[in-house]
Amino acid sequence: MSGVILSDYEKELLISLVEKGVERLEPRITPEGIKYNNLGESDHWRETINLLKSLEEREFLTGEDFDRAIICPSCDSPHVYSRYACPTERSIFIKKIILLRHEPDGYSGELETFVKNGRLVCPKCGKDLGSAQDKETWDPSLKEIGYSFQCDHNGHRFERPLVVHYCPVCGSTFDYRTARYIPLKAYTLSQKTYDVVKNTADTEKLIKPIVDFLKQNGLQIQYGYEIKGVSGSTHQFDLAATVGSSLLVIDYSFGDSQELVALLGKKLDIPSAEVSLIDFSDNEELLNLGKVYNIPIIDTGKKNWVTTLQKVVEKMKQVPVEKKETPRRRLWERRR
Numbered sequence: 001m002s003g004v005i006l007s008d009y010e011k012e013l014l015i016s017l018v019e020k021g022v023e024r025l026e027p028r029i030t031p032e033g034i035k036y037n038n039l040g041e042s043d044h045w046r047e048t049i050n051l052l053k054s055l056e057e058r059e060f061l062t063g064e065d066f067d068r069a070i071i072c073p074s075c076d077s078p079h080v081y082s083r084y085a086c087p088t089e090r091s092i093f094i095k096k097i098i099l100l101r102h103e104p105d106g107y108s109g110e111l112e113t114f115v116k117n118g119r120l121v122c123p124k125c126g127k128d129l130g131s132a133q134d135k136e137t138w139d140p141s142l143k144e145i146g147y148s149f150q151c152d153h154n155g156h157r158f159e160r161p162l163v164v165h166y167c168p169v170c171g172s173t174f175d176y177r178t179a180r181y182i183p184l185k186a187y188t189l190s191q192k193t194y195d196v197v198k199n200t201a202d203t204e205k206l207i208k209p210i211v212d213f214l215k216q217n218g219l220q221i222q223y224g225y226e227i228k229g230v231s232g233s234t235h236q237f238d239l240a241a242t243v244g245s246s247l248l249v250i251d252y253s254f255g256d257s258q259e260l261v262a263l264l265g266k267k268l269d270i271p272s273a274e275v276s277l278i279d280f281s282d283n284e285e286l287l288n289l290g291k292v293y294n295i296p297i298i299d300t301g302k303k304n305w306v307t308t309l310q311k312v313v314e315k316m317k318q319v320p321v322e323k324k325e326t327p328r329r330r331l332w333e334r335r336r
Ligand SMILES: [Zn+2]
Pocket: 102, 104, 105, 106, 107, 122, 123, 124, 125, 126, 127
């Protein structure tokens, strides 16, 4: 694909999603239209759907079949109720009739013929068989043997009613023949989106919740950090946090697993430091690799990132006075 163009609005949208830690958008049908979680309230849901579709075509989002919606053919609303109707005259004033049999004496008939003062009583033998309202209380000898529907006005009997839809927005009634039945997709942010955000976003803003959390726990923060490893090589990190003599070094990832592999190499050379990776994407592979490498992955899109980081901080605070601190210095200016 070439000539990838993102409008400023689209770019801002994608950045704001990453900033909020949103990795997935799911649709739901509401009286106001089809809404996506995490997208804020908008009256222009059709435009939103077209925007998401278009972002999917350009591979900034990955679409996945999620739901279906019945759309009113008159006014395009997805807020539709269903009713059952008589197949003969399409009246919705029909009722469901349940057929029962009392096994011991073989009496069978409509449920109504059993009802007496809120109880079910066999019309043939007179035995009380439970509450008319609560099926759970039915005597085991009472069996439901079938059902049918009956039209209130004209008494038509039928086994299967028509399903008709009613749109409260414009008041029209329609059925499957004229309804629009549309697929609704859920979307996840693609690697391409994370790459774009990585190049344009304000990384400090993205990690703000994490930095705030570390500060609240009494850690000192430094952006851009350099430290000499056991091997004598110097390693660079995006972020460092210290408490007492404990050091936590952190790199950022936008879903690229190479970032984690590189971090593993650095970790092995700095055995005294805690190491974590902040991942802004939704990369399950990274989470699994992190377990293998014993590197906590702080996935800002997952609610449990606080717990993960909390464990790291607790471990750091448990460390008594360490050996001599490795000399460190600020490497580069704060990123913007
Ligand atoms: Zn009976």
